[in-house]
Amino acid sequence: MEIDDLIDALIEREGGYANHPSDRGGPTKYGITEAVARAHGYAGAMRDLPRDEAAAIYKRLYWLRPRFDQVAKRSGAVAAELFDTGANMGPAVAATFLQRALSALNRDRKDYADLVPDGRIGAATLAALDTFLQLRGKTTGESVLLRALDALQGERYIRLAERRPANEAFLYGWLANRIG
Known part of the structure; x- marks a missing residue:
């Protein structure tokens, strides 16, 4: 897309x-x-x-x-997810989700170094994404990474509703329209 x-x-x-x-x-x-x-x-x-x-x-x-255009050169689906999440939660939050997911999926630093979850897409994040997709396969790796991003996003929505009951007015829509 x-x-x-x-x-x-x-x-x-x-x-x-x-x-x-x-x-x-x-x-x-x-x-x-x-x-x-x-x-x-x-x-x-x-x-x-x-x-x-x-x-x-x-x-x-x-x-x-936020350099999601650079992510799109590697994975259009991941970039689309980051864009949507970033529009709703802020681009730095979306980028942090990517960094956290990639770090958790690096097999205890066997595949690539852990990333600093700083919310900025830079050379290290892009290199980790490249390596992850190369090792795990574009289709399968992309699918797993998208699930990890959705899990982080869903957990954040629930936490927002728990911390501020007024956010419960939005929780159903967030989960229905933003996850998956």
Whole structure:
């Protein structure tokens, strides 16, 4: 899948304008929070955020900046998962999930060194991903890695709901629409 297709699917899932009282992000449109829109230079009312502006924000802040485009050169499916998770939880959280999963799957450092879970995709993370996919096979390795990413994501959603009961309003949708 190309990034424009991923963005289109994400915007479709996120829907239009929302301002749920339990959402700490405040007013959103297409899943873009007001704070993110303002940081990107958008000054208008959130109800009026243009779709192409939201798409530009997603591409710049949630695809290129976290270097998920570099992951896509190795695995489109893993990059798509990171993009979706990053749009919902923040790109650094998604990158940390990848680093944690790769470290846990390195067979006690026999395949490659443990990664520092710093939330930044760099040379070490990309090299570990390359080695993992080479040793475990693109199809099977990718499938297992996606399951690990989903497990980390699901655990975080449940923890968010446990720590802040107002998040229970979102838990069902997160699990239904973001996992797997």
